[in-house]
Amino acid sequence: MTERTIPTNPSPLWLAYTALCRIGAICTVELQKLRHDRTELITRAVQPTLWLLVFGQVFTQIRAIPTGSTPYLDFLAPGILAQSALFIAIFYGIQIIWERDSGMLAKLMVTPTPRVALVAAKAFAAGIRAVVQAIAVMIVAAILGVHLDTAPARLVGTVIALILGSAFFCCLSITIAGLVLSRDRLMGIGQAITMPLFFASNALYPVQLMPGWLQVINRINPLSYEVDALRGLLVNTPAALGFDFLVLVLASAAMISVAAALLPRLTVG
């Protein structure tokens, strides 16, 4: 009973199979970590709950943001889901620097795992965590009276949108980690970009209310496509679902490749 041997010239199929095994292993580990430390699930639910409870309730009351026939809280909930996923994903770049400093990354990179698979595994692990977190946020939203459409097909779509969005932002954060190489700088940059990403998206308000320049940024911000998809799926607003998913798939695939190319920089020196 020996391990799988490595072919001299690994075929794309072999690499894809290996990548899938690695993604499976690292996602399992992510769930194991969550199982052992559930407090994080709760602490991370505080902020989205406050957004829904305070911001959502107040802006629903004063009717400052016109969202047509959709109640503002319903409109807001998918945006907050995406936001909580974004915050989780951005943390992964910091985690990878921590793993670099602790020697864990070197250990992972010495295993027979293609770089791209390692990054993709991290990306999907971020997605898994975001989905688990999203369940908590959706429960809070439901308690606050948001009318979520929970048809199975829509929930599957929600899970996919969250995973793709998280994969993109996780790899964006790993990319920045690969460029700045230090935890302090990354934390600064991470904080500097997450709020603008959030505010320059359709998470809080409809695109039509934005000034022209912000609409342009909104169009190139993958978070907006994630929110659009989540909103279309969960609260039935009109959404370009096909296009949203296309953008999310392409953006996350591109970002995984970029992050994988920069990963070796972290173990040099």
Add this chain to the structure above:
Amino acid sequence: MSAMPAVRCTGLSRRFGDTLAVDNLDLEIVQGEIFGLLGPNGAGKTTTIRMITTLLPPPRGTIEVFGADVAARRMAVRRLIGYVPQQLSVEATLTGRENVWLFAKLYDVPRLTRVRRVNEVLAGVGLAEVADRLAKTYSGGMIRRLELAQALVSTPRLLVLDEPTVGLDPVARDDVWERIEQIRADSGMTVLVTTHLMQEADERCDRVALMHRGRIQALGTPAQLRGNLGDGATLDDVFRAYTGDELADTGSIRDVRSARRTARRLS
């Protein structure tokens, strides 16, 4: 002596900025030996290890691990290596067993034997009873042993340990070394270890290479190196003779040169 060396480095060089971390290094590690790479901090030990373990591409020179070229067959070489880095690095929020299981998966240990293999290596390092406790409750020595289990779960042919006893108390240190020697005795695995503790190297290594400024200054069994310096010399004395006192006058260069000649004769 087996025909194929476990590791063969030829003309290996690596530069970081202005410093030549590894300078035209030639090195052969025999199958089944415990080989110690010694030297002061910044001697180029870790850089050499990183190139052997595929973490750094060698810009000049070649490395073969059991005949496989590291640059051309990175994935195959990784399969042969078990690696424990200098820092204590396990997932603190996972149990010991989960930590080892992850590496069993990453090294494609077949599903049918995976559970048995994980149990085996955990027992082998004496962690069977605490395997289901979170790693954050482990002592430094236990974490190092857990890392050994992670590195061994794939039954590698070459075990690479970068300063395995750094930061451990003497008891834990002996314990880790006894495990390493046991593993070697059981499996005939080749062990490449870096350390700056000369006494440790003297007691535990079959052969040692003394590295300084990116080059190997002396190579041989600890007894050979000591013998060259005269009666009663320790490996510490050898170390000082070859690395010299960095801040001392240049007169000692002559001594170093003669020492280098000795080293060449030895190798």
